Amino acid sequence: MQIPLFPLSSVVMPDGLMPLRIFERRYIDMIRNCFREESGFGICLVKEGAEVGRTATPYPYGTLTSIVDWDQDDSGLLLIVAKGQQKFRILDTHTDKSGLLLGNVELLPAEPTQPVPAEYHYLQEAMQQILEQVEGNIDYPDPQLDDALWLGSRFVELLPLSAELRHELLSLDQPLERLSALADVFNAIAQRATEA
Secondary structure, eight states, rough: OOEEEEEHHHHHHHHHHEEEEEEEHHHHHHHHHHHHHHHHHHHHHHHSOOOSOOEEEEEEEEEEEEEEEEEOTTTOEEEEEEEEEEEEEEEEEEETSSSSSEEEEEEEOOOOOBOOGGHHHHHHHHHHHHHHHTTTOOOOOOOTBHHHHHHHHHHHSSSOOOOOHHHHHOOOHHHHHHHHHHHHHHHHHHHHHHHH
């Protein structure tokens, strides 16, 4: 399956929402084509390069998205909200004449939903606080804080993580494994805070 790819410094996972401001011509054309063909595009993390300018090299895992909302501001900037649909692995890429990155991708199976174990209940409380802080930019009217997949996915999207760690968490295919890795991140932060 070939899809257009949008390499970014952040990522969206299935059921996640990502507001985007589109201003480069290649991405405006990409969004126009998505509307015309009723198709989506892939969001993946930048491994080398930058979000703007020359085509960036992406990490190998990303998420197929659909456009669930759009608007245009007074200056003509295109504002969209992309919703994560399904994770993929990039098999190979090439760049078209406009500089748009295209990828042949393999769609990955959906991860299982699982309850959050009692040992990770503090992560639910932390996510509730994060959602209150981002409200207005990203709104989840029905947060699934009891679902390990939903909870871990939102942390991957919303925490200020390195691209390498974010990609590592994205590439995992077991929600409880992701929560365990995120718990390690929280524990390391708490340890640094006590040593400071």
